Amino acid sequence: MNTEKKELAVAALRSGTVIDHIPAAVLFEVAKLLQLENSTCMLTIGNNLPSKTQGLKGIIKVADTTFPEAVMNRIALLAPEANVNVIENYEVVEKRRVELPDTLINVVRCHNPKCITNNEPMSTRFVVIERNPVKIRCSYCGQVH
Amino acid sequence: MEHKSLVSIDSLSKEEILRILRAAQYFEQNPNQKILDGKIVATLFFEPSTRTRLSFETAVQRLGGRVIGFSDPAATSTSKGETLKDTIKMVSNYADLIVMRHYLEGAAQYATEVTDIPIVNAGDGANQHPSQTLLDLYSLYKTQGTLENLTITMVGDLKYGRTVHSLLMAMRHFNPTFRFVACEELRMPEVYRRFCEKNNIPFTEHTDFNQAVIDTSDIIYMTRVQRERFSDIMEYEKVKDLYTLRNSMLETSRPNLRILHPLPRVNEINRDVDDNPKAYYFQQAGNGLFARQAIICRALGIELPVK
Numbered sequence: 335m336n337t338e339k340k341e342l343a344v345a346a347l348r349s350g351t352v353i354d355h356i357p358a359a360v361l362f363e364v365a366k367l368l369q370l371e372n373s374t375c376m377l378t379i380g381n382n383l384p385s386k387t388q389g390l391k392g393i394i395k396v397a398d399t400t401f402p403e404a405v406m407n408r409i410a411l412l413a414p415e416a417n418v419n420v421i422e423n424y425e426v427v428e429k430r431r432v433e434l435p436d437t438l439i440n441v442v443r444c445h446n447p448k449c450i451t452n453n454e455p456m457s458t459r460f461v462v463i464e465r466n467p468v469k470i471r472c473s474y475c476g477q478v479h
Numbered sequence: 480m481e482h483k484s485l486v487s488i489d490s491l492s493k494e495e496i497l498r499i500l501r502a503a504q505y506f507e508q509n510p511n512q513k514i515l516d517g518k519i520v521a522t523l524f525f526e527p528s529t530r531t532r533l534s535f536e537t538a539v540q541r542l543g544g545r546v547i548g549f550s551d552p553a554a555t556s557t558s559k560g561e562t563l564k565d566t567i568k569m570v571s572n573y574a575d576l577i578v579m580r581h582y583l584e585g586a587a588q589y590a591t592e593v594t595d596i597p598i599v600n601a602g603d604g605a606n607q608h609p610s611q612t613l614l615d616l617y618s619l620y621k622t623q624g625t626l627e628n629l630t631i632t633m634v635g636d637l638k639y640g641r642t643v644h645s646l647l648m649a650m651r652h653f654n655p656t657f658r659f660v661a662c663e664e665l666r667m668p669e670v671y672r673r674f675c676e677k678n679n680i681p682f683t684e685h686t687d688f689n690q691a692v693i694d695t696s697d698i699i700y701m702t703r704v705q706r707e708r709f710s711d712i713m714e715y716e717k718v719k720d721l722y723t724l725r726n727s728m729l730e731t732s733r734p735n736l737r738i739l740h741p742l743p744r745v746n747e748i749n750r751d752v753d754d755n756p757k758a759y760y761f762q763q764a765g766n767g768l769f770a771r772q773a774i775i776c777r778a779l780g781i782e783l784p785v786k
Contacts, residue, residue, distance in 0.1 A: 448604050450585040454563050474585025475606055476487075478670070 350375070350397040352419040353409065358382050360412045361392030367408055368394070368401065375399050388415065408441050410434035411468055436462055438470060442479070449475035484591045484598040485774055488609040488645050493652035496616060500626075501785045502773035503617045503766070510769070514781055515544030521574035522548035523566070524601070525557060526582040530742070530764070531601050531610070535578045538771040547574060564593045571596045576778050597778040605641055611741060612645040614770040615700075618763040622737040623697055626650070632658040632692055635702035635722050635747055637667040642741045643702060647671055650680075657682035658692050662718040664709060688722050694731050699724065701740040701747050701760075719746070726751040739763050 356364050361381045370377060376397035385391035406418050410432040420428040438460040444451050451458045451474050460470040463478065471478050485491075491499070520539045524532050527550060536546045547570075549555050557566060563586060570577060571594040579587060580601040587600035587607070602608040620626050631650070633643045637659050647657065648671075657675065659667040659682060667684065675682045685692055693699065704722055709715040723746055724738065740748060740760040752758050776783060 446584060448582070448584050450563070450581075450583045450589045450603075453583050454589065456564070456589060472585065474588050475604070476584070 346424075347378075347395050347397055347421045348424060349422045350395065350399050350420075351401060352396075352421060353394045353406075354391070354417045354419065355385065355388060356392040356394065356409075356413045356416050357388060358390035358392050361394070363412050364392070364409055364416070365394060367412065368396075368405070370394070370396070373399070404435075407433050407435055408438070411438070411441065411470075414466070414468065434462055434465060434468065437473075438462070442470070444472045444475060444477060445479060446472065446475050446477045449477065451475075483778055483780070484587075484600075485609050485778060486587045486591060486598065486600045487607045488612045488649045491609075491649075496613070496649065496652065497626075498786070499613055499770070499773045499777060500617050500620050502776060502783050503613070503769040504621075505783055505785045506769040506772040507766075510772070511541050513543035514776065515539060515542040515779070518544040518575045518779065519573065520544050520546055520548075520576045520578060520775065521570045522546055522550075522601075523570060523577060523579040524548070524550045525552045525563075525586070526580055526602075527551065528580050528602060531580060531608075531767075534764075534767045535599075535601060535610075535771050535775075538768055538775055541768070542772060542775070544775075548578075563589065567594050567598075576775065578775075599774055599778050605639070608641055608645065610767070610771055610774055611642055612649050613774060614763065614767040615642065615646050615739065615741070616649055617766050617770045618737070618739060618759060619698060621766065622759060623735060626653040628654050628656075629697045630656045630658070630695060631698045631700060632660060632696040633667075633700045633702070634660040634688055634724070635704045636665045636708060637661040637702070638665040639705075639708055640702045643667075643700060644671055646700065648674065651678045655680060658685060658696065659683070660685045660688045660692060660722065662686055662714075662721065664714060664718075665704065688724075690728065690731065693728055693736075694733065697733060697735055697737075699736065699738050701738060701744070703743070703745055703747055723747055723749060724752055725749045726755055729755055729757055732757065 358381050378395040381392040382390045400420055409416050416432045418430055419426045440457045443458055459473040461473055463469050463471050469478055522532055522535055532550055539546050567590045576597050578599045578601050581603050584604035584606035586603045587598055590598045600607055600609055623629055637643055701724055706715050736757050737759040738757055742764055
């Protein structure tokens, strides 16, 4: 019964993007990564919803918006199990898992204050060295985050 | 003509390392040649390092090349706020090769991405200093006749010592055994211990620089224990003399043992070791010239009569 209601809630979006299966603990970080605080679109953010696989999960619905794949994949850094559903006319037209790319360009900053990327106007670049848990290495100073 | 930057020791394969060492050996036998005739090498030292700069500049000049550059960034546009990218692009118009030292980590890698001329990293902060590692490897190769199956004891500051970390990583190709001798505060970091485990490199850790460790080593690589590395100054006072090598400690050591040190040395090697034929640190520094001649020729794609 509950499941039906939840599915109905997702489908109720006429068009836009639904990001589901976000661990509750990182929901607001994901929202920040998507810069939703600046969005003027209709937004629904749910958190601490029960999940069979995750304990508690979060969900974000953004009306009339689709995000580039690269932006979606950045979410994988925080929420590797998140699902992205693209909705058009109340129908799910695309459903996929976020995917952490092998290389992250300009996604995160290096923590090392002596890294060249924090001292020169340039892009950051990280290589993913482990996926579970996620470990990335700065291509410049070599620090592992 | 293929040219190759040298940013990090990790980027070199076993075969490339050995090729550079053979080239260094060739230059040791023939240090003065005109093979860089007409070439200009820029040495850009964004932080001072007299020893490394002189070694690179001597390497170029003994091969007939010419040197431009600076050793004091205060006198350059960097002090006016010029970006590294702009400096590198500007110098690339004048030189065939840039040898650079920078206080920021990753600076050399970034330089390779903004220019078409080769870059040789002469040290980028605490990150990489591949020419030091290659001269260390050449010193091992020269004194032991091989790089294979050596027992190497590293002593002193194993936590912050860039040279010991790079040497450890480069030796992964050559089946070494390591002994790490350090106090708890300056212990070899976990990332390098894990690196050894992953690469099946046997190692033992010691807080005591004892006779048994010395007597079973082929190489003792000493490093300086610096006061500023300690959060507790009492701790420094306690350990500062524990990792000092004295001549009397070498009496029963292996005949092939050699003592290495990246220099400058302070108290960690007693002066009475200097006259022992097993002391090799001054020759080690001298090997830097040949290793750097080899590195420069590789960077410029100059063919040498060695395999």
